[in-house]
Amino acid sequence: MTRSGTNSLAAELLVHLDRASKVPLHRQLGTAIRDGVQSGRLPLGTSLPPTRALAADLGVSRGVVVEAYQQLVAEGYLASRSGGYTQVAAGAQTTPRPTPQAVRPATHAIDFGYGRADVSNFPRAAWLRSIRRVLTEIPSDRFGYLDGRGVPELHLALSDYLNRVRGTVATPDRMVICNGFAQGLALLLRVLSAGGARRIAVEDPSADDDTRPIAAELGLSVTGVPVGPDGIDVAVLDRTEADALVLTPSHQWPTGGVLAPDARAAVARWATRTGALVIEDDYDTEYRYDRAPIGALQGLAPEQVAYAGTASKTLAPGLRLGWLVLPAHLVGPVAEAKVAADRGSPVLDQLTFADFLARGEFDRHLRRMRPVYRRRRDALLGALAEFLPDFEPAGILAGLHLVTWLPSDLDEATVVETAARHGIGVAGLAQYHLGTPPRGGLIFGYATLGEQTIRRGVAQLATALGRRGTVSPPDAVAAT
Structure with a gap:
């Protein structure tokens, strides 16, 4: 029998040794571990307990554990790693391990999502x-x-x-x-x-x-x-x-x-x-x-x-x-x-x-990021002036997003839906009003996009909306 205890290594492996059985102890141990690998309970890469620790927990000699491990290594179920570690080996698992997925999978080819810092920096x-x-x-x-x-x-x-x-x-x-x-x-x-x-x-x-x-x-x-x-x-x-x-x-x-x-x-x-x-x-x-x-x-x-x-x-x-x-x-x-x-x-x-x-690391980080975000904002303003000159930028030169008011002939919900169909993510203002908004607008986040991507996104939005403007006077952009 294994020793009792809530933190038992044998309990973690679901190992039960029957000393009254005619089956040698090392074979009982090997069978228990092999079953765990075959069932997927001990998946690929799982580290097994050190031989001395497991032997002490089971109340057997270290040689019993060593012999069981060696047999499973020979069969390909286990592999000995540098530093004396023993792990479940390649090929001992019938189903592939899941691949970690992105926390927020991308839904648009170009996403002007707002409120996001560039975490890559x-x-x-x-x-x-x-x-x-x-x-x-x-x-x-x-x-x-x-x-x-x-x-x-x-x-x-x-x-x-x-x-x-x-x-x-x-x-x-x-x-x-x-x-x-x-x-x-x-x-x-x-x-x-x-x-x-x-x-x-x-x-x-x-x-x-x-x-x-x-x-x-x-x-x-x-x-x-x-x-x-x-x-x-x-x-x-x-x-x-x-x-x-x-x-x-x-x-x-x-x-x-x-x-x-x-x-x-x-x-x-x-x-x-x-x-x-x-x-x-x-x-x-x-x-x-x-x-x-x-x-x-x-x-x-x-x-x-x-x-x-x-x-x-x-x-x-x-x-x-x-x-x-x-x-x-x-x-x-x-x-x-x-x-x-x-x-x-x-x-x-x-x-x-x-x-x-x-x-002072926080100050240094902010000094490094301000020109990065400023260039991206400028790229957005330049692209809007060139491709969508009747979209009116609002607000001060600050932050990680820009609001633009829509011309009266465009419906906000239709613009957002059209942009999404063409792989461009942009949000409307209406959802942030408690009442009826006085005019339609869009929120362009630019912090996570490169300058060329910003320009391409605005150009594609203009094409999707059937609008290709001419360059606005320089002071129209500078005024924002």
């Missing part, structure tokens, strides 16, 4: 250096359970960075680390709902696909505030009786405008007067190409604004790293909500990002 070498330093230098207690706010090293590094680059008024004790903007928003709305909030205001149009499902789950109503070239209509905001406002003041999503100075001040006054909370989504402002980006609204009213940022647009969305800078009275409740949600974000990722920030 992720700074792997610098990130790896930070991981090594963390594993070498960080005290062991950092790998235990921490409170819901996250690790102190990242609080310090982020507050220094945000105050320097985004003009926030952030202190380490006001920060909570989360898994991206969606989770940060969910934590905030849960806390607000528990405190009596009943209505959330959002920009119209906006990326409220995060807000609406969370609000519906919590029983909160969502109301839209119209967006113009200079941001939301503050006069309408005054009439909403909202308990919170989700806002993208430094680069409105998706239209690309900037909230005007008088409107920024008016939003801050509204929040102070009503006791409402402004949730500032600062999603991609590091990518401003013509001047320094507008400072965060949080710096103007730190007790009325909850600032939310992430590494999704600047580094990679797969990192699932986000942060909140909160008014003092919300820090404790949001941290408690984070603990209840998932016991805290991964510590190693937080510590790595803290080191990455503190050593």
